[in-house]
């Protein structure tokens with residue numbers, strides 16, 4: 001067989017007592033796409049960071065085209081034609097695409113017009129689409145990601161590493177990305193991709209290498225793999241990938257949304273006459289292409305956005321009274337037991353403070369209404385311990401700053417905290433973004449537990465298969481309008497897909 005483009009032998013990396021990688025081997029050939037698969041905290045990002053010069057291994061050897069190399073900075077990596085697309089983009093917001101791509105090369109004498117036409121040629125070749133008139137801050141996540149990839153290629157990358165590139169993309173955007181990756185592969189480039197979505201692994205890669213708890217488990221050809229083989233390699237045992245759905249009992253209308261209209265800061269109407277009911281003891285799914293108004297809807301319920309028309313009524317189980325949430329502050333709404341856990345594209349952007357430890361992050365939310373300024377640390381500590389145990393958060397202890405946890409483990413802390421607050425209405429948006437398959441099922445089970453306890457659960461998800469398996473009813477929105485409400489037990493994927501793209505509907509459909 002040909003000499004590998006890149007080979008790792010016996011790579012070990014520790015952070016204090018944490019062994020992130022232990023004696024890991026890895027081989028990637030030219031013209032292939034390799035997936036790296038492993039549970040949250042299994043060491044994938046750390047390993048890639050050593051190839052791209054962010055970290056330096058404690059032990060082991062790296063070979064490029066059969067020659068041993070030392071990579072001690074991102075510049076060394078670039079000189080070896082290695083480029084990495086991180087989960088948190090490193091672009092300058094006020095610059096446009098070209099300015100970002102040539103950043104660092106532009107020494108004044110530089111011909112920016114020529115650079116732009118070269119960049120455009122690269123885009124043409126691989127099928128990237130970039131709007132060169134836009135500044136970064138005007139771009140969607142997917143557009144920013146495209147700029148990052150083009151930047152790496154423009155700088156000469158032959159080995160491209162993508163760390164969870166699809167975690168923040170819609171299925172359509174993922175498709176576009178995969179088409180581009182296939183063209184790059186045909187062009188002889190080596191691509192390493194990390195993703196937790198097994199169907200993506202099976203779709204895009206030629207081979208899959210698996211890590212478990214920092215150790216290299218093995219590599220198999222994708223053509224010989226399936227979801228259960230991959231899961232078993234990852235977890236070390238067979239696990240069941242079924243979601244149990246119980247029949248709701250004694251459901252009452254908990255939240256009544258009636259004819260809600262909402263305008264964003266720019267004065268554009270983003271919610272049009274939205275009506276639906278969320279019931280206790282039920283999981284209501286919300287399906288829609290991302291950016292269809294999901295965020296605004298949940299934020300309006302949580303009191304974080306002002307609606308311009310309609311009502312948001314809450315049947316308070318404690319008083320048996322109906323209250324209009326529109327007149328309440330976000331804190332009053334939270335205290336009524338209405339909880340929002342929105343996992344944004346940038347996980348550390350909302351709800352968690354990276355430099356604070358897990359216990360302090362618990363206190364940020366749950367114990368604010370305590371008896372004055374002296375916060376009690378014992379309860380949050382117990383809560384932190386419980387979340388770490390229930391969700392199997394990989395961390396040395398509760399005193400570790402959140403920013404040192406792996407991406408998926410940060411997420412578990414965020415979701416666990418909201419679920420633990422005994423809500424009456426739990427709104428969870430994208431709760432499994434970036435979570436490994438095992439943890440995703442743990443979250444689905446937790447949502448089911450909440451349902452059983454009589455909580456009205458609203459689940460905004462991206463994966464239609466999961467929505468159909470988990471939810472009792474599914475509300476579909478498109479362009480800020482309700483295009484349908486379907487029964488989760490009978491719904492077909494195609495039907496929901498159609499409703500998601502139905503365009504304008506003079507809707508505001510009522511419930512059933």
Ligand SMILES: Nc1ncnc2c1ncn2[C@@H]1O[C@H](COP(=O)(O)OP(=O)(O)OP(=O)(O)O)[C@@H](O)[C@H]1O
Pocket residue numbers: 015018019020038039040041042043044045046047394395404405406407408409434436
């Ligand atoms: N800078 C750091 N300081 C301390 N520990 C770290 C640091 N970076 C990573 N770790 C630890 O190393 C282990 C591996 O983390 P890594 O980010 O590589 O996991 P991962 O496989 O990418 O997980 P995920 O799927 O959640 O992104 C984790 O236990 C993590 O907490």
Ligand SMILES: [Mg+2]
Pocket residue numbers: 044045046163406407408
């Ligand atoms: Mg990672």
